[in-house]
Amino acid sequence: MITKSLYQEVILDHNRNPRNYGSLDNANRSAEGHNPLCGDHLSIKINLSENLIIDSITFQGESCAICKASASMMTANVKGKTQADAETMIKEFRDMAVGQLEPDDDHHLGRLTVFVGVRDLPTRVKCAILPWHTLHAALNSITTTSTEADDDPMHISIGNAS
Amino acid sequence: MTPIESSLRSSETSMFNVEQIRSDFPILKLKIDDKQLVYFDNAASSQMPKVVMDRMLRYQTMEHANINRAVHYLSETATAEYEKSRHKLKNFINANEDREIIFTSGTTDAINLVAHSYGRKFISSGDEIILTVLEHHSNIVPWQMLAKENGVKIRVVPINDAGELLIDEYKKLFNKNTKLVGVTHVSNAIGTINPIKKMIKFAHAHGVPVLVDGAQAAPHMKIDVQELNCDFYTFSGHKLCGPTGIGILYGKANQLNRMKPFKGGGDMITSVTFEKTIYNTIPHKFEAGTPPIAAAIGFGAAIDYLSSIDLSTIEAYEQSLINYATEQINNIPGIRIIGSAAEKVAVLSFSVDGVHPHDIGTLLNQEGIAVRTGHHCAQPVMQHFKVPATTRASFSFYNSMAEIDTLITGIQKVQKVFL
Ligand SMILES: Cc1ncc(COP(=O)(O)O)c(C=O)c1O
16 A cells, blocks of 8 residues: 555654754855645755755755655755756656656656655645755745646646645 | 543533433445545534434425426425424524525525625615624625625624634724624634623614624524524525525515515516516515525425534533633643534534644544644634634534544644654
């Protein structure tokens, strides 16, 4: 059963001890992400170097375990990557969460494939995606974003978390 | 991890045979990935007994045609059955006359009807409406729309930390501009039963009519609109073992008569020319177009079913469920019950320290347990308790004590996962 595999030890561990949690001095990119349907919110702060490398990244906020673990693993994975590489991962993660990318396909997600189970839980897809969504906004200097915004480039219209 | 022994549990068999009741509901036998379904999302929508499904099937098989229109057999049968349902609903809430029962698509539709037909005619700039913190969004938003359009002010009755309305504050909100009170009989988020009879009496002493949102009350207790003396009362079929797409608005005939129509169309008129249209009398004035006939007849069958068990028996049994569940959950460390009103229905809203409601919902689902997690369309209540969301188990008379044990064990499992 798919929900059994969703709460795997990696996810529980990142929820318990989130990596890169906190604020970031001299961040030059940041965004706030909201899921108005469940009240989850998180903020992401980035230090992007002149040659567009994510030198440091942190997150903070209140959310469910899936969202928090997703944010923690995301920050750990995109740190040191270029903006372009991060954008590729954002797209791949989103595709995986909505069932358009299989863990066996070619991708750059590594262990992030533990989140594949959300594709069978439409109400939880947005929990996993919110951090990625917010990262995309930060990298593109959009300061606030919402999983429900009309003009949202990553809008996913399946399910809701209310 | 077994629930503790409790004297509250034994009351199960003394009142009625819950196993027999359960056999009336086919869906309760369902397994979700090998786990027996435990359905605790009754406040969102209840399940349907087979007699109601059979009634709708019989209607579609042998009685269906449009109503109020033709002289042929089927149309007359359908019209008669539809009107019989109205009569059953009239008896169910002890209204004075059948024509005081308007079929709507549900509670939301009924409140919008009142906001439009009463509100837009009798409430205007400078006037005030009193609502409460406990309202479902459907008894907030229609009034906000009116407020924005007509410059009406909304005033809100606060609650205490048990989740009970502060009646002294309620009384202070009245002034010469007060034109309507909208109050939920029972809170869907935390189960509080509001003292509406007292509130209605006070409002009437100030010449103010009262709309009661009964969506969460009608499934759990006997409603007598004449005794309550409310001006409007509304509830939905799908929370009362009936189908979706149907509900009623009860309104006192003199109120309904002086209101303007809501939707325009067929059936709500007596004659139409391009120069002048004459509106039909109540209830037809408010039932434009072809209604969901099968749903209305199914609703009537659900009312028969509930009446055959008797609402006071249902109420007593459900109280034994909530007492047992409350006692059991209080034995688990790290749980906070949200809403502890002295008078409440069988709704248990709670939070678990360190675990987000969404994770609780997903993990309980893994055990076959259906609960609701979120803000329950009642964000002002969540704001009062300073939580973004809760987990809500809402019980019905077809739930058993054993199912509550499954829930308690499920919550303990959730805590273990997040240890
Ligand atoms: C108190 C209350 N009012 C109104 C509603 C809306 O009912 P419906 O969606 O059937 O129109 C609900 C349903 O959730 C409710 O609990």
